[in-house]
Amino acid sequence: MAYTERVVEHYERPRNVGSFAAEEGNVGTGVVGAPECGDVMKLQLKINPQTEVIEDAKFKTFGCGSAIASSSYVTELVKGKTVAEAGAIKNTEIVTELALPPVKIHCSVLAEDAIKAAVADWRDRAEGAGAPKKDAA
């Protein structure tokens, strides 16, 4: 599978790899997987509870180059956006930016799903009173 230049670029120099310290608050974590290929992706968003702006993002993806590139790109894309704006990001945006071929579209869907899962997780935690749950995996 030949990767496009932009995929290779993100793949070789992924942005924002890692996770936030377990005790850090205001973090939403989304873990999603693609059962067809067995790839998994974890995306974490650090969100300002007053403004609902995403201040930082980190990811860990174990999978194909396109999935890594998609999540790397997404961490850059969501920073500075509100959770509502981030939740509205469509995978087509990722496909265009990375010039993904049709067989790699599901990799970008995974990244879109990861944002939604992270936002949902953050909302759950926020609603579950101010006390964030401990297990962030």
Add this chain to the structure above:
Amino acid sequence: MATPTVARCWRCQDEHRPQVFCPACEALQPLPPDIDYFTLFGLARHPRLDEQALAQTYYELSRQLHPDLHQTGTAQEREASLQNTALVNRAYRTLRDPVQRGRYWLALNGEPLGKENNKVPPALALFVFEVQEKLAAVREARPAETEGTQDALAGLRAEMTQVRDDLDDRMRDLQHRLAANFSKWGQADGSSALLSELKRVLSEMAYLRTLTRDVEKALSIL
């Protein structure tokens, strides 16, 4: 993926259930491209199948369809022999492997594995990320540069081997659950529960297979 139930012979116009040779005049028939694989092999539509019968029918069909045999046939027959051969090969590869067959069964039932199925069960996710952290540590250990620290390498190797054995055990367990799921089809209990269980098992197998591949890779550089 509904299979048409009637096909008409291009030569004698006989109408019959889709099959490779016309039962009336024995002319080779182009198979409907969306024929379901079970029907193609004359098997009952059921995920548990007689593997021996499958293999036997496969070899028989391959022989009968072989393009060499149809060189002197009409253009339709030559074309049908090529296309049917490709279809039969694809169908056989799918059905003989329980994992592929399970995925195919899901699709036949309108629930392809990837449909609304992006949640990784938390315990599984935890396990996957844990193992992946260990693998990252292995990559960082850079065996070439850690020469002289044989003990450290041996330790990592032992740990990785343990992880691989653990993965093998889990995989065997999942294979049993897959076979058990297949056997339950067609019994009274609702198929939607069986579908979601099948999805769960096949998803977990996919995640663990990817993980196993990464563990093997790490072991090969240790």
